[in-house]
Amino acid sequence: MAPPVAALPSRAMSVERGVVYLVGAGPGDPGLMTLRGREVLSQADCVIYDYLLHPQALDGVPALAERIFVGKRGGAQVADQEAINRLLIEHAGPDKVVVRLKGGDPFCFGRGGEEARALRRSGIPFRVVPGVTSGIAAPAYAGIPITDREAASSVCFLTGHEQAGGDRHDWSALAKLPTLVVYMGVRQFPRIRDQLLAAGRSPETPVAAIRWGTWPHQQVLLGKLGDMVKRMAERQFAAPAILVIGHVASFARELDWCQLGPLAGRQILVAGVLRGDPLTLALEAAGARVLHCPGEAIEQPLAVPAQWWQSLPACRWLIFTSGAGVRHFMQALLRQHPDLRCLAQVDIGVIGPSCAAELARFHLQPRCMPQVHDSRHLVEALLQAGIGQCQGEIWHPGAAEVSWTSGPSLAAHGVTCRELPVYRQQWRSQVMRLGDEPIDAVCLSSPSALRRLRRHADPEDLQRLIRDGAQFCAIGQATADLMVSQGWPVHLQAPRPTTSSLVDTIITHYAPGSSI
Structure with missing residues (x-):
């Protein structure tokens, strides 16, 4: 007997649970994703996605949704097609919305037909959301x-x-x-x-x-x-x-109608940040091709020990210095306490807009955010907000391998900040060759970015960049001071330690008269 035929979709079609959606994300420009694709993503429980997607293609995915990368990078396939088919089958469930997010259109050289056949053979219902194909x-x-x-x-x-x-x-x-x-x-x-x-x-x-x-x-x-x-x-x-x-x-x-940005034709190496971070997006929006070193990191959530949740009622301040820290802490918290009113007595301080944006995804706002987005100004803002008179515990959720360098500055004012590891960053490449492509600039957005660059990049490649005249750019004074102390050149320094100021500095250097 032939399988039942689904009714044609209506304009107000809802997202069905217990279904796998094969969604085309379009060719790259996130504005080319369809409204239907965005609608399905907004209700996903699990998203299995490829490499050739703009990072903003994942905007709108629920904060607690599982994200699984299966793309190809540098000629190496993270998961072959059979493994992807198994993932779709394993993650499908009667109450789940699973999205297979693919570049372009899933049925135009996207192997969506193979995935659909695997799902049909397993008795799993699927729907197809076409995308704009790159051709x-x-x-x-x-x-x-x-x-x-x-x-x-x-x-x-x-x-x-x-x-x-x-x-x-x-x-x-x-x-x-x-x-x-x-x-x-x-x-x-x-x-x-x-x-x-x-x-x-x-x-x-x-x-x-x-x-x-x-x-x-x-x-x-x-x-x-x-x-x-x-x-x-x-x-x-x-x-x-x-x-x-x-x-x-x-x-x-x-x-030809597509207007090129002021950094069109420039290749810029960004050190120690994830693909899709605000610095990368701003440089790409200005037309630059952005390379990363290390190439990519996997954020591995860490289990929070039970004693932390037991002492949550004593917590009076949460301090976040990374968006990933916000995301992984909130995901762990909601698994233990689905009601956010458990934070009713907690004030929140963040280092900058990226942390605030992650908080907003959980319908929270920080009490404290400095105008200058660095640790020193965050400490000053926290002290002005009265953290020194706090009678409870102060937590700093973040990466296991990085402690907050300004924690001792708070301690000098009698404030004790507890480090709470909520995730671990595992960089895919231990030593990364930068190749022979010309690189115009190297962006360092923090002292830790310099340390990661030294750890993961081939030393001969770094010396070649210096010899070839690549412009080394520091986001602020702390980063510039560390660069100088370790014998690195500082060609450009942002007047303010912000992403927009750093990108504007680079644009002004390469394209005077332009700005972001």
């Missing part, structure tokens, strides 16, 4: 209409990946089509070019390669079928990219 969006952001009434009445989408069993494309047929849009074709482009030329396609055929399409650091390379391999090699043009082959590719010169 349409990336050319559009480069000023390329993939069809045109005068130049291209048809278009073919194909993948550059060869499947087991060899090449299945009919190149003689493909060579006759006006427009080809190739996904995942950068490494295979020499083979694609040879096949098309052998099938009679002219070497003068326009070609466009669009890297990181729809992202702020989008790159577009134009050429012809006969010379594009050489041009891509000269520019070290690498994945992820979409290739457009056909006359419409030449329209990019006339119809």
Whole structure:
């Protein structure tokens, strides 16, 4: 018997529990995710997501939802397709909303069909939320209409990946089509070019390669079928990219509309922070391509010992110096005390807006946040708020490997702050090679960022950056002082120890007259 057919969705369609949703996140620009996709994410209990997603694609995911990364990075797959299928089946449940979040569209070279078949075979209901596919969006952001009434009445989408069993494309047929849009074709482009030329396609055929399409650091390379391999090699043009082959590719010169930011073309190394942090987002919004060292960290939640929860009634202040500290403490707290009124007698101090934003996700506001977002000013603000007269306990939830360096400053005023480890950061790369790509600037947003850079980056690469003239940028005086004491150059220093001030300083250096 055929499975029952779901009713067509209505405009006011609710999110069903006990269902796995295959959701397309779009090509990169978070504004291109559909309203339906956002709606489903807002009620997710578990999100299983890929690498090629803008960090803001996960905005709106409930604070207590489980997040599982399964993408590919640096050629290494965190989980293969069979493992992903098993994850979907294992996490599905009668009362759960599980979201498989994929870049682009799940059914357009996204292997969503394989996941749907695995779910159907296991008797698990699923729904599909289409996304904007990169084969349409990336050319559009480069000023390329993939069809045109005068130049291209048809278009073919194909993948550059060869499947087991060899090449299945009919190149003689493909060579006759006006427009080809190739996904995942950068490494295979020499083979694609040879096949098309052998099938009679002219070497003068326009070609466009669009890297990181729809992202702020989008790159577009134009050429012809006969010379594009050489041009891509000269520019070290690498994945992820979409290739457009056909006359419409030449329209990019006339119809380019996407305004580049003041840091377009700049590569900036950000040390010791997570992908998606405010500094990365601000630099990307200005058009920079951001590299990270260490490459990525896993935040591992730690179990909070029972005696801490037993002494919660004695707590009178919570101090947060990282957004991750807020997130992991609140998640652990809500598992023990679902009613937030347990914090009714607790004042909260935060070091800056990122901590305040995490608190807001739990419908909480800090009593104390300094105007200058560093530890010294936080201590001053806490003392002015009366923490010195506190009659209860003061807790600082944070990372296991990092204690709050200003804790002793409070102790000098007779204030004892207890360190509460709520998570551990495990960096994926112990020693990271930075490669030969030119890096324009190195951003250090805290003293700990410098320590992580020294620990995880190859020393020869760091010396090469200095020799090649990379600009080393410090967020504030404390970071600059540590850099100087350890023999590092300080080329740029933000006048205020804030993310916006640091990014504005970099923009002013590279693009005078511009600002964020």
